[in-house]
Amino acid sequence: MLSYxxxxxxxxPRVPAGTELDLFEGRAYVSVVGFRFxxxxxxxxxxxxHRDFDEINLRFYVRRRAPEGWRRGVVFVKEIVPRALxxxxxxxxxxxxxxxxxxxxxxxxxxxxxxxxxxRVGYGCRDAGRWHSFALDVAGEPAFxxxxxxxxxxxxxxxxxxxxxxxxxxxxxxxxxxWRLWSALSTRVDLDVRALYGGDxxxxxxxxxxxxxxxxxxxxxxxxxxxxxxxxxx
Numbered sequence: 001m002l003s004y005x006x007x008x009x010x011x012x013p014r015v016p017a018g019t020e021l022d023l024f025e026g027r028a029y030v031s032v033v034g035f036r037f038x039x040x041x042x043x044x045x046x047x048x049x050h051r052d053f054d055e056i057n058l059r060f061y062v063r064r065r066a067p068e069g070w071r072r073g074v075v076f077v078k079e080i081v082p083r084a085l086x087x088x089x090x091x092x093x094x095x096x097x098x099x100x101x102x103x104x105x106x107x108x109x110x111x112x113x114x115x116x117x118x119x120r121v122g123y124g125c126r127d128a129g130r131w132h133s134f135a136l137d138v139a140g141e142p143a144f145x146x147x148x149x150x151x152x153x154x155x156x157x158x159x160x161x162x163x164x165x166x167x168x169x170x171x172x173x174x175x176x177x178x179w180r181l182w183s184a185l186s187t188r189v190d191l192d193v194r195a196l197y198g199g200d201x202x203x204x205x206x207x208x209x210x211x212x213x214x215x216x217x218x219x220x221x222x223x224x225x226x227x228x229x230x231x232x233x234x
Contacts, residue, residue: 172225
Protein backbone atom coordinates (compact mmCIF):
# COMPACT_ATOMS: atom_id res chain seq x y z
CA MET A 1 0.00 0.00 0.00
CA LEU A 2 1.62 3.24 -1.22
CA SER A 3 -0.21 6.40 -0.12
CA TYR A 4 0.31 9.95 -1.33
CA UNK A 5 -1.00 13.30 -0.11
CA UNK A 6 -2.90 15.15 -2.86
CA UNK A 7 -4.76 18.37 -3.40
CA UNK A 8 -8.41 17.76 -2.40
CA UNK A 9 -9.47 19.64 -5.54
CA UNK A 10 -8.10 16.73 -7.60
CA UNK A 11 -10.56 14.33 -5.99
CA UNK A 12 -13.59 16.59 -5.47
CA PRO A 13 -15.19 15.81 -8.88
CA ARG A 14 -14.93 12.06 -8.14
CA VAL A 15 -16.60 12.15 -4.69
CA PRO A 16 -19.86 10.13 -4.79
CA ALA A 17 -23.10 11.87 -3.86
CA GLY A 18 -23.88 11.66 -0.15
CA THR A 19 -20.23 11.38 0.88
CA GLU A 20 -17.40 13.81 1.53
CA LEU A 21 -13.63 13.53 1.40
CA ASP A 22 -12.17 11.94 4.52
CA LEU A 23 -9.09 13.96 5.43
CA PHE A 24 -6.18 13.16 7.74
CA GLU A 25 -4.86 16.25 9.48
CA GLY A 26 -6.42 18.35 6.73
CA ARG A 27 -4.92 16.39 3.82
CA ALA A 28 -6.51 14.11 1.25
CA TYR A 29 -4.77 10.86 0.26
CA VAL A 30 -4.76 8.43 -2.63
CA SER A 31 -3.32 4.93 -2.40
CA VAL A 32 -1.94 2.46 -4.93
CA VAL A 33 -2.70 -0.97 -3.49
CA GLY A 34 -1.69 -4.41 -4.71
CA PHE A 35 -2.96 -7.66 -3.21
CA ARG A 36 -3.98 -11.24 -3.93
CA PHE A 37 -7.49 -12.67 -3.83
CA UNK A 38 -7.37 -16.28 -2.62
CA UNK A 39 -10.26 -18.79 -2.61
CA UNK A 40 -12.62 -16.11 -3.93
CA UNK A 41 -16.37 -16.53 -4.10
CA UNK A 42 -18.91 -14.17 -5.68
CA UNK A 43 -22.32 -14.19 -4.00
CA UNK A 44 -21.20 -17.38 -2.27
CA UNK A 45 -20.23 -19.19 -5.47
CA UNK A 46 -16.70 -19.96 -6.68
CA UNK A 47 -15.93 -19.18 -10.31
CA UNK A 48 -13.90 -22.12 -11.71
CA UNK A 49 -10.29 -21.19 -12.56
CA HIS A 50 -10.89 -17.65 -11.26
CA ARG A 51 -10.51 -18.06 -7.49
CA ASP A 52 -6.90 -16.91 -7.00
CA PHE A 53 -5.72 -13.74 -8.73
CA ASP A 54 -3.96 -10.39 -8.28
CA GLU A 55 -5.43 -6.91 -8.15
CA ILE A 56 -3.93 -3.42 -8.30
CA ASN A 57 -6.19 -0.51 -7.50
CA LEU A 58 -6.03 3.25 -7.11
CA ARG A 59 -8.31 4.50 -4.34
CA PHE A 60 -9.11 7.52 -2.22
CA TYR A 61 -10.97 8.00 1.04
CA VAL A 62 -14.41 9.37 1.88
CA ARG A 63 -16.88 9.27 4.72
CA ARG A 64 -20.68 9.36 5.11
CA ARG A 65 -22.69 10.29 8.17
CA ALA A 66 -25.02 7.43 9.16
CA PRO A 67 -27.34 7.08 12.19
CA GLU A 68 -24.57 5.39 14.21
CA GLY A 69 -21.94 7.97 13.22
CA TRP A 70 -19.39 8.33 10.43
CA ARG A 71 -18.91 5.47 8.00
CA ARG A 72 -15.41 5.72 6.57
CA GLY A 73 -14.85 4.18 3.18
CA VAL A 74 -12.94 4.04 -0.07
CA VAL A 75 -13.71 5.05 -3.64
CA PHE A 76 -11.89 3.27 -6.44
CA VAL A 77 -10.54 5.24 -9.39
CA LYS A 78 -9.41 2.11 -11.26
CA GLU A 79 -9.14 -1.59 -10.41
CA ILE A 80 -6.94 -3.90 -12.46
CA VAL A 81 -7.27 -7.69 -12.51
CA PRO A 82 -5.72 -10.29 -14.85
CA ARG A 83 -8.86 -11.91 -16.32
CA ALA A 84 -11.68 -10.42 -18.38
CA LEU A 85 -14.40 -12.53 -16.70
CA UNK A 86 -13.41 -11.25 -13.26
CA UNK A 87 -13.57 -7.65 -14.47
CA UNK A 88 -16.96 -8.25 -16.13
CA UNK A 89 -18.49 -9.83 -13.00
CA UNK A 90 -17.17 -7.04 -10.77
CA UNK A 91 -18.58 -4.36 -13.05
CA UNK A 92 -21.96 -6.13 -13.20
CA UNK A 93 -22.29 -7.00 -9.51
CA UNK A 94 -20.69 -3.94 -7.89
CA UNK A 95 -20.54 -1.33 -10.65
CA UNK A 96 -16.84 -0.86 -9.92
CA UNK A 97 -14.30 0.46 -12.49
CA UNK A 98 -12.53 -2.84 -13.26
CA UNK A 99 -10.33 -3.53 -16.26
CA UNK A 100 -8.38 -6.65 -17.25
CA UNK A 101 -4.65 -6.54 -17.99
CA UNK A 102 -1.81 -9.09 -17.81
CA UNK A 103 -0.45 -9.12 -14.25
CA UNK A 104 2.33 -10.57 -12.11
CA UNK A 105 3.45 -10.52 -8.49
CA UNK A 106 6.64 -11.07 -6.53
CA UNK A 107 6.96 -13.54 -3.65
CA UNK A 108 4.86 -12.48 -0.66
CA UNK A 109 6.52 -11.84 2.69
CA UNK A 110 7.47 -15.18 4.32
CA UNK A 111 6.05 -15.32 7.84
CA UNK A 112 7.44 -17.62 10.50
CA UNK A 113 5.42 -19.20 13.30
CA UNK A 114 6.59 -16.36 15.53
CA UNK A 115 5.17 -13.75 13.15
CA UNK A 116 8.45 -12.35 11.85
CA UNK A 117 9.08 -12.14 8.15
CA UNK A 118 10.92 -10.23 5.50
CA UNK A 119 11.54 -9.85 1.83
CA ARG A 120 10.04 -8.07 -1.13
CA VAL A 121 6.38 -7.79 -2.03
CA GLY A 122 5.55 -6.45 -5.47
CA TYR A 123 2.82 -6.25 -8.10
CA GLY A 124 2.80 -5.34 -11.76
CA CYS A 125 0.55 -5.07 -14.80
CA ARG A 126 1.22 -4.69 -18.52
CA ASP A 127 -0.38 -1.84 -20.45
CA ALA A 128 0.59 0.57 -23.22
CA GLY A 129 3.39 -1.72 -24.34
CA ARG A 130 5.26 -1.98 -21.03
CA TRP A 131 5.18 -3.40 -17.51
CA HIS A 132 4.18 -1.09 -14.67
CA SER A 133 5.25 -2.25 -11.21
CA PHE A 134 5.86 -1.32 -7.60
CA ALA A 135 7.51 -3.23 -4.76
CA LEU A 136 8.23 -2.80 -1.05
CA ASP A 137 11.01 -4.33 1.03
CA VAL A 138 10.18 -5.21 4.62
CA ALA A 139 11.73 -7.07 7.55
CA GLY A 140 10.96 -7.99 11.13
CA GLU A 141 7.66 -8.57 12.86
CA PRO A 142 4.40 -6.85 11.85
CA ALA A 143 2.54 -4.71 14.36
CA PHE A 144 -0.77 -2.92 14.64
CA UNK A 145 -0.74 0.72 13.58
CA UNK A 146 -0.66 3.29 16.37
CA UNK A 147 -4.17 4.69 16.94
CA UNK A 148 -4.55 8.08 15.31
CA UNK A 149 -1.57 7.59 12.98
CA UNK A 150 -1.60 7.96 9.20
CA UNK A 151 -1.13 4.20 8.82
CA UNK A 152 -4.16 3.62 11.04
CA UNK A 153 -6.17 6.07 8.93
CA UNK A 154 -5.19 4.37 5.66
CA UNK A 155 -6.20 0.88 6.82
CA UNK A 156 -9.33 1.80 8.83
CA UNK A 157 -11.89 2.27 6.05
CA UNK A 158 -14.46 -0.52 6.07
CA UNK A 159 -17.03 0.73 3.58
CA UNK A 160 -17.01 1.06 -0.18
CA UNK A 161 -18.75 3.78 -2.21
CA UNK A 162 -19.41 3.62 -5.94
CA UNK A 163 -20.67 6.53 -8.00
CA UNK A 164 -23.54 5.12 -10.10
CA UNK A 165 -24.58 8.55 -11.37
CA UNK A 166 -24.28 12.19 -10.36
CA UNK A 167 -26.97 11.68 -7.71
CA UNK A 168 -26.92 7.95 -6.88
CA UNK A 169 -24.24 6.14 -4.85
CA UNK A 170 -23.91 2.45 -3.98
CA UNK A 171 -22.69 1.74 -0.44
CA UNK A 172 -21.34 -1.64 0.64
CA UNK A 173 -19.64 -2.95 3.74
CA UNK A 174 -16.22 -4.62 3.84
CA UNK A 175 -15.61 -6.87 6.84
CA UNK A 176 -12.16 -7.94 8.01
CA UNK A 177 -10.21 -7.96 11.29
CA UNK A 178 -7.69 -5.28 12.07
CA TRP A 179 -4.48 -6.02 10.17
CA ARG A 180 -0.93 -6.08 11.45
CA LEU A 181 1.43 -4.09 9.24
CA TRP A 182 5.02 -3.88 8.12
CA SER A 183 6.41 -0.42 7.32
CA ALA A 184 8.55 -0.56 4.19
CA LEU A 185 12.31 -0.25 4.51
CA SER A 186 12.47 0.83 0.86
CA THR A 187 10.20 1.13 -2.15
CA ARG A 188 10.61 0.74 -5.89
CA VAL A 189 8.02 2.34 -8.15
CA ASP A 190 8.03 2.06 -11.94
CA LEU A 191 4.65 3.30 -13.14
CA ASP A 192 3.69 5.28 -16.21
CA VAL A 193 1.04 7.16 -14.28
CA ARG A 194 -0.34 8.95 -17.34
CA ALA A 195 -0.85 5.69 -19.22
CA LEU A 196 -2.49 3.91 -16.28
CA TYR A 197 -4.49 6.64 -14.58
CA GLY A 198 -4.48 9.73 -16.77
CA GLY A 199 -2.74 13.07 -16.59
CA ASP A 200 -4.62 14.27 -13.50
CA UNK A 201 -2.64 11.89 -11.27
CA UNK A 202 0.84 12.42 -12.71
CA UNK A 203 1.88 14.99 -10.13
CA UNK A 204 0.27 13.09 -7.26
CA UNK A 205 1.94 9.70 -7.80
CA UNK A 206 5.47 10.64 -8.83
CA UNK A 207 6.73 11.83 -5.47
CA UNK A 208 7.77 10.01 -2.30
CA UNK A 209 4.84 8.19 -0.65
CA UNK A 210 3.73 9.49 2.73
CA UNK A 211 3.05 5.91 3.82
CA UNK A 212 4.38 2.58 2.49
CA UNK A 213 2.91 -0.51 4.11
CA UNK A 214 2.51 -4.25 3.71
CA UNK A 215 -0.47 -5.79 5.52
CA UNK A 216 -0.77 -9.41 6.60
CA UNK A 217 -4.20 -9.76 5.06
CA UNK A 218 -7.04 -11.92 6.33
CA UNK A 219 -10.40 -13.39 5.37
CA UNK A 220 -12.52 -10.59 3.90
CA UNK A 221 -16.24 -10.35 3.18
CA UNK A 222 -17.58 -7.75 0.75
CA UNK A 223 -21.33 -7.22 1.07
CA UNK A 224 -23.38 -6.56 -2.05
CA UNK A 225 -24.58 -3.17 -0.81
CA UNK A 226 -27.46 -0.84 -1.55
CA UNK A 227 -28.07 2.27 -3.61
CA UNK A 228 -28.39 5.36 -1.41
CA UNK A 229 -31.35 7.59 -2.05
CA UNK A 230 -30.45 10.89 -3.77
CA UNK A 231 -30.03 13.80 -1.40
CA UNK A 232 -33.35 15.47 -0.72
CA UNK A 233 -35.36 12.29 -1.42
CA UNK A 234 -37.76 11.05 1.27
